[in-house]
Amino acid sequence: MPGSLEPLDLSVQIPYHFRCPISLELMRDPVTVSTGQTYDRASIESWVATGNTTCPVTRALLTDFTLIPNHTLRRLIQDWCVANRAFGIERIPTPKQPAEPALVRSLLNQVSSESNPHQSRLSALRRLRGLARDSDKNRSLISSNDAREILINIIFANTESDASELNQESLALLVMFQLTESECASIASIPERVAYLSQLLFHSSIEVRVNSAALIEIVLAGTRSSDLPAEISNVDEIFEGVTDMLRNLNSYPPALKISIRALFALCLVKQTRHKAVSSGAAETLVDRLADLEKCDAERALATVELLCRVPEGCTALAAHALTVPLLVKTILKISDRATEYAAGALLALCSASEQSQREAVGAGVLTQLLLLVQSECTDRAKRKAQMLLKLLRDSWPKDSIGNSNDFVRSEVVPF
Numbered sequence: 001m002p003g004s005l006e007p008l009d010l011s012v013q014i015p016y017h018f019r020c021p022i023s024l025e026l027m028r029d030p031v032t033v034s035t036g037q038t039y040d041r042a043s044i045e046s047w048v049a050t051g052n053t054t055c056p057v058t059r060a061l062l063t064d065f066t067l068i069p070n071h072t073l074r075r076l077i078q079d080w081c082v083a084n085r086a087f088g089i090e091r092i093p094t095p096k097q098p099a100e101p102a103l104v105r106s107l108l109n110q111v112s113s114e115s116n117p118h119q120s121r122l123s124a125l126r127r128l129r130g131l132a133r134d135s136d137k138n139r140s141l142i143s144s145n146d147a148r149e150i151l152i153n154i155i156f157a158n159t160e161s162d163a164s165e166l167n168q169e170s171l172a173l174l175v176m177f178q179l180t181e182s183e184c185a186s187i188a189s190i191p192e193r194v195a196y197l198s199q200l201l202f203h204s205s206i207e208v209r210v211n212s213a214a215l216i217e218i219v220l221a222g223t224r225s226s227d228l229p230a231e232i233s234n235v236d237e238i239f240e241g242v243t244d245m246l247r248n249l250n251s252y253p254p255a256l257k258i259s260i261r262a263l264f265a266l267c268l269v270k271q272t273r274h275k276a277v278s279s280g281a282a283e284t285l286v287d288r289l290a291d292l293e294k295c296d297a298e299r300a301l302a303t304v305e306l307l308c309r310v311p312e313g314c315t316a317l318a319a320h321a322l323t324v325p326l327l328v329k330t331i332l333k334i335s336d337r338a339t340e341y342a343a344g345a346l347l348a349l350c351s352a353s354e355q356s357q358r359e360a361v362g363a364g365v366l367t368q369l370l371l372l373v374q375s376e377c378t379d380r381a382k383r384k385a386q387m388l389l390k391l392l393r394d395s396w397p398k399d400s401i402g403n404s405n406d407f408v409r410s411e412v413v414p415f
Contacts, residue, residue: 012087018077021057022047029095030074031067035060038070041095069097099131099138105145111170112150118166125169132176143177152183159196168208171200175214184222187215194232201241210255213242213262220265229265233272239279242266247284250291257296260288264299267306274312282307282316286323289330297334301327301341308348317345318353328363331372339372340381347388357392365392 020027020040029041035055039047044067047056054061074094081091110116110124128147131138151174155167179187187193200212216238220229232238242262249255263281267273276282285300285307292300304327307313317323327349330342346365349356365388372385 012084012089015080017073018080026092027073027077028092030070030077032070033065033067034063038073041067069095096134098135099141101141101145104128104131104138104141108142108145108147108150111154122165122169125166125173129169129173129176132173139176148174148177148179148183152186156187156190156193156196159192168205168211171211171215172207175211175218179218179222181222181224184219185225185228187219188223188228188232191231194235194238198235198237198241201238201245206249206252206255209241209245209249210252210258213245213255213258216242217258217262217265220262220268229269230271233266233269233275236275236279239263239266239272239275239281243276243279243281243284246288247280250288256288256291260292260296260299260303264303264306267303270306270309273307273310276307277310277312277316282313283320286317286320286326289326294334294338297330298337298341301330301334301338301345305341305344305348308345311352314349314352318349318356324349324356324359325363328360328365328368331365331368332375332377336377336381340378340384343369343372343381343384343388347384347391350388350391360388361392 014026018026020030020043021037022039022043025040027038027040030038031041031044032038033044033055035058037055037057039056044056048062048065074092078091078094081089085091107124107128111121111128113121128142132142151170154170155174157167187197197212197216200208203209203212216232220232223229242259245255246259246263249259263276263285267276267281282304285304289297289300304317304323308317324346327342327346331339333339346356346360350360369385369389373382373389375382
């Protein structure tokens with residue numbers, strides 16, 4: 001279960017009263033219910049969330065669902081962990097207590113009241129942001145009290161001026177939540193709001209730039225209408241701002257991750273992909289590919305494949321000396337998804353350019369593709385590899401495996 005410990009040394013016996021009666025695992029956040037029984041918080045919360053109204057041990061009805069932290073037991077467990085650390089047992093951290101609903105409501109009231117002093121509203125926002133960082137439960141509690149609507153109204157209250165501290169804090173808090181479709185539409189359907197976000201992409205604060213890009217990605221992902229994403233991606237400054245983040249803020253991990261996500265979401269709109277190319281996104285993606293972690297690399301490769309589907313993207317990517325070698329190298333190296341996207345991009349590039357075909361052959365694509373079609377990769381990736389092998393059939397050097405008897409007899413790619 002979430003938060004469980006690593007497997008313990010078999011010679012270590014966990015005291016019975018340190019185990020949660022539900023999970024039978026060492027408690028990390030012991031809490032006491034109305035019957036006086038103590039459980040691990042995550043376990044009893046799951047028990048109640050599934051509709052149970054009784055105490056798991058006594059079967060007595062829970063008169064209320066208040067969970068009281070058992071600090072004494074938690075300290076005893078921590079002391080036991082420290083005493084047994086020689087056996088590989090790590091001390092459980094002191095848990096942060098969930099936010100009180102009354103406190104959250106009070107803070108949101110302070111934030112939403114324009115009659116409150118600016119500093120008071122700012123202080124309340126910062127406290128809410130700190131609570132939201134602590135746990136998913138806190139974020140859920142804050143969100144359930146209409147926080148998203150309050151924050152959206154603050155952020156876009158005055159789109160004619162630079163972002164104040166109040167706007168910046170509201171933006172930083174808002175991007176911690178998923179927005180509803182109507183909330184996404186309330187941003188995407190108003191040109192002034194879209195233009196304001198595009199301006200924030202060039203703000204002097206890196207955090208504001210990253211949060212602006214994050215909100216753009218959230219809105220794009222949360223909008224089902226095909227028209228509204230097109231309204232956002234039709235703004236040149238948005239592509240320029242996101243691409244500039246990817247190009248120049250690569251030393252700041254959140255900027256790298258968010259700019260990749262935002263660029264992918266923007267490029268899902270086919271009719272504006274040429275704007276991504278014009279902003280230099282194609283070349284920048286290739287330059288950053290080697291620096292990315294698995295999930296980000298997958299999304300970057302998916303974006304490269306999307307750009308390959310428009311002529312301008314194909315031309316820009318083919319002109320970069322590292323594009324084809326990197327794509328060939330990526331096959332079977334990162335993940336099945338990454339392999340599929342790389343094969344798709346290579347197929348598009350090689351279909352459009354004989355020079356790309358020669359580069360692919362020179363980079364050893366033959367061996368990679370033969371391994372791919374015989375691997376356990378996705379069917380889509382195999383189909384792309386087979387199509388690429390057929391396309392490149394006449395491009396193999398005379399002494400390559402492509403003209404060997406083994407290759408001719410292969411049943412993997414029928415010619």
